[in-house]
Every structure is written in structure tokens, then in C-alpha cells.
Amino acid sequence: MKKRGIGYGCTFYGTGYGNGFPDVSVAEAELNSDGKINVYVGATECGQGSDTIMRQIAAESFGSSVEIINYYSTDTDIMKDSGTAAASRQTYNTGNALRLASEKLKDRVIEKAKDLLNLNTTVGLKIENGEVFLNSFKATKISLSEIASSLGDEKLREEATFVAHSTEMDEETGQGCPYWPYTFGAAAVEVEVDTETGKVDIIRAASAQDVGRAINPELVEGQMDGGFAMGYGYAVFEDLNLKNGKIVNNRFTNYLIPTAMDMPELEKIIIEDPESTGPYGAKGIGEPVMTYVAPAILNAIYDATGVRMTEIPVTPERLLKALKESETK
């Protein structure tokens, strides 16, 4: 028999290394000789989208789109340490460091523009699309490439460091401020359980993710899809089948992960409420997007069958056994 049920999961997640451990990102921004902006950060692009959103954060300082940015993030000889691509910390931490560095560079570029335009103040100057101009008299302007070529051997290069705030908790009571910021999220799913085969299908699903502010909504949604798939796999598929320390399921023929065929059409809702300490209000979301998925599925399985699954993954074997036990009770 096929039985349907609905379940919810709601979670929170603390960003960063935590517990007072120094969570430090360094970023650098530099005016290139052709007027483009060189950005150097040690943030690793693992597929999460940092190469794209870091460009967006830096471009924002110059009132431009990402084309103005030359981006360097793959060589320890040329970029400084921005910490690990983990703990959902790169958008927040390195994003903050990069915003600070970009703003410092922008200020220096505008200062140069003031001199080159023979103005007595930087007040009223604006930077947009590769040009610095007087907002009230737009014909008074100079391009970033003109500024760059006026510099000769001088380099406009700025560095900034951002350190996230967290405190070491009390050893006896665990009281303190271990992480900041916290993100929130929730999922709702409707499952269909086949009580003959023990298979769990997801019929409908929705995820809502708090982001502070989305630097790139498309990439947030990408993370939500990926997080849902990983949470789904965690709840019902993925099993190493450990036998005395041996991984029996060590290839994708027996270590099952969800495929596109398993994925439901996920409704993705981005919740924005800017975080004042984040770059343009942004928080990191790489990890939280998966945390609410498995519990929503487990609660839906209960709603469908009346069986409470306390061990994951809920493989067909495990679910059939539990269904049988509940019948005999």
C-alpha cells in the first residue's frame, strides 16, 4: 500500500570556527594598470560559488558589475590566508574582509581622481562603471584606466582583515557566545511510503533559508537544491555498511546517493533580513541548507505510517522491519 504523510524540520546554525578560535580572513584589492580591479583572496571555490560572489562583493564598491574584477584565489604564493572554505564562513568572513579592502581601495582611487580633476574635495565624487565623476556635473569625470596610467610606478593596493566575533565558552557550564551569526531554515516535505517495498519517495518539498541578504539568489537556490539532495540521501539512502571497520559500500553501485530522478521539484524560499555585521547584510548558508531536510523526511514518514524511525538511513530493509514490528504490536 502507498501511504502519504507531511513533515517539517526547523533548524539553526552558528557560523564560523567558533568558541573564540581566531576566525580570520585577509583580502587584498589593487588597481590594475588597465583600470580593472585585481582581487586576491584565499577563498577556495569548491563549487559553492565563492569565485562569483566575491567578485560581486568587490565590484559593488566600484559601482560596477563583475566584469571589472580580475580574481585570484588559487595560489598560496600570491594570495594571503583567508581561512578555510568551511563552516559556512567564506561569504561572511572573507566577504567582509574583501568589502573592507575594496572600500579602502575605492577611497584611494577617488582621492587620486580628485587630484587629477583639480578638485578641492572628494565630496560629491561618485564611482560607477569604471569612472569617477562629479555627481552634480557629470562631464567632470575620469576613467579608472586613466587614473591607473597616471600612477607610474605607484601601486594602489589595499589589504584588510576581518575577524569574526566569538567567545570561548565556560568549561563547566558551556555558557558563552560560541558563534556569530546564526542562520535559520526550515523544510516541509510530503512523502509517499510504499509499505510493500519500504521505498520512500518525496512527492512535494519546500525549503526556506535565512540568508541575511542574498549576494546572488541563483547561487543560494543552487545551494538549497544541493543541500536538499544531500539531506535526502542522509535520511534514506546513504549507508557505508561498516563491518568491523571495513567500508563495504565503497562505490556508487552500493553506496547510493540521490540522483536527479529522485529529486522532487523543490520550492525554494529565500528569507532576507540583513545581518548588520555581514557584507551587505549577508550570512553564509553552505551548511544550514541541508540540516532541516532529514528531520522533515523522518517526521513525514511517521505521519504517513505511524512508525517512528530513530535510526538513519531509513533503508527499505529497516523501514519494512519497523512496519512489521508495529503491526505485531
Place this chain on the structure above:
Amino acid sequence: MYSSVGKREFRVDAESKVTGKAIYPQDIYMDGMLHGKTFRSSVPHARIKVDVSEAEAIEGVVKVFTAKDITGENYHGVLFKDHEVFCEKKVRRIGDPIAFVVAETPEIAEEALKKIVVEYDEIEGVFDPVKAMEEGAPQVHDGQNNAVYHYKIRKGDVEEGFAKSDVIVEKEYRTGMVDHAFLQPEAGISYMEGDKVVVCVSTQYPHFDRIEVAEALGIPEEQVRILNPAIGGAFGGREDITMQIHLALASRTLKKPVKSIYDREESFLAHSKRHAFIMKYKTGATSDGKLLATEVTIIGDTGAYASWVCNVLRKGGVHATGPYEVPNVKVDSYGVYTNNPFAGAMRGFGATQPPVAYEQQMDIIAEKLGMDPIEFRMKNIFRKGSITATGQELYESVTAVECLEAVASKINKNNR
């Protein structure tokens, strides 16, 4: 009005990845490069004697590296330096690296692996973290208690909270170890650039790899350069060292480029797993739906090595009560060594396991109270000004209510 922030900017690496132009470490070939393959332990717990003489005698084998060839420290590890680059006297898990064969072709390297002779003097293993905590359990790391970490929360008085509760739910939940299952198994190439060793690998933290390579090779950090080309997913599984030191040691010793590629089976052995958690929950609430007390014990299996065990079990403990205000909280989380695959960072990092428990507890209590699960959550959920189990005030950007309302409005019993 923003010029770039908030825009659905097309991802800059998309085209190269979908057209196959992106360069992953496996795609890099160099003139005169050698090929490295790792010999790994086939047993979970044993004292070992290693003989590579026969393997090294094969034509086309350039060198077989073992613990005695390490030029710096024979260790690495993100928190404790408890991994050996090559196990010297003892193995602690199946898959522990013992030797690294470098040969002229991958086929010869593969052949040489079969000629390595390891005498295993097996020791009783321990695979259940609860048993590993018991007095007299086999010690995974000699002279060291298997329970390596204990985190505590003590807030209010849980006994009093339970005494005043109208409903109490007690249950045990279990989550298994899982793999990151990233698409691209580990691969890398290392070569010399003057006196500098260059290691080209997919890693989540190139600057930390540089430190660990430098320590193991016994050279200054300035003589190590990490290049990080395209990465096919990570999810925490590329935080601990896998082949980086093997490659760097080999290319620096032999003054030639050395390349290594893991297949999927070896990838499963090489990197960390998500910690398996055993979570005992006791939750108490009043008849009108207010949470009064939560008591949680978490035992996390870190397998043979510590990796991030303290941080993961700490994060698990901090998040154990979920996004809900609870006045009385007692949490104990433990990280324990076993002879299982080692556990480390994985997406969620200790905050992924507890929701499996606390969100089911919430539904069970709601049902006992005859309350809608959303309505019950809303009576306890974090809002602006809420205080967490660690006493932290959430003073801004607290959107748990909006998130839960958003999904509940999309999927509920009325719109089937």
C-alpha cells in the same frame, strides 16, 4: 540600489565546467612525470613490520617511500597531530597509508603494491564508541583514553524542569557515518620550482596544507607552494590531508614531477566521514506547550583519528536543543576514538545530526499534547531577543518564524 550585490550573476566557472575545459589536478600532465600509488592497511588495528625491498627491486620502480623516508615530522592533523604520514609501528584503521610507491608508469606502481610485504600483528579492535569508552577497552592511540573530548552545557536545573513538566519524552536516536561523495576523487601532481616544492591538488584550505606539508618535509613554509585548480566538490572531505605530503615528499626527494590519482574505492578510504552520533534525548514540556527542560547525551564516533572531533562535538552540543528556547538544559557530548574510518568535517559539522533527534522529539511531544506540530514549535521558537542554551542573546536577523511559516504555507494538510 546595488550594482552587483543581489543580482543573479551567472557563475563565472559554469562554462568551463560544463564544457569540460576546467582543469582539475587529474588533467595536468608534465614531461618526465612519475606515478605514485599508496599502499594502505588492510586490517583495522595491528602492529606492523614493513618490507618494501622486493617492491623497490622491480624495474621501473623509482622509490618506495615509508616512515623512514620522512624528512620532517611524520605527522599531520587539523587539531591534534595524530595522523602519521606513513604508519610506522601501528595501524589504527583499514586504509591507513603505510607506503607510497613511485614508478615510471601507473601499471608498474600497481604491480609494486602487490610486492610490499606487511606483517600484521593484529590487536583487538573497537568499533562501537560506547564500548570504546569502557574501562579496559583497546586503546586506539597507545596510552591515551579513547574518549578525547567532552563538552558540557549546564543551564538552569533540568531535574526541576522535568518535575514541573506535564509531558516527558525520552528516546535514543542514531545516525551513521556517511561519505561526502563529491564527484571528483582525489588527484594531484607535485613538482619542483627551484628549491620550492609545488603541490597542485584540490583542497579546501591551501594555506593550511602549506603548513602541514612544510612541517612533514622539515622545510620552511616559503619553500612550499600550493596551487588549487578546479575542485569537484568538497563538503568538508578535503580539509584533512590525503595525498599532499606523499606527493611533495616524493617530488622533492626525486627532483621530478610526481602524479597520483585515487579511484572511487580509494577515495572512500582516503578522506574523512561524517561522525556517527548516538543521541539520547529527554525533553519535558507543560500541557500548554512550553518546553521546560532538555537533557541530551551525544556520543560521536571519530574513528581512528581526531580530525575536528572537539569542534564537531562542541557544535553538536551547542545546537542540541534546536532553534527553541529551553530554560533548563543539560548537555554532554563526547568524542570517541574507535578503529572505524576516521570522521572529520562534513557539511553541517555536528549540527546536522541533532535535528534528526530534536525535531522528532518536537513532533512526538506535540502529538502527546494534541497540538499541531507547527503551533507547538511556534510557542518555543527563537525570536528576536531569545536566549540560546549557551546564554547567547539573538538580537537581530532572527528569522526562524518566517522560515517555518514559509514552508508550512506551501505544504500542509489543507492543500494536498
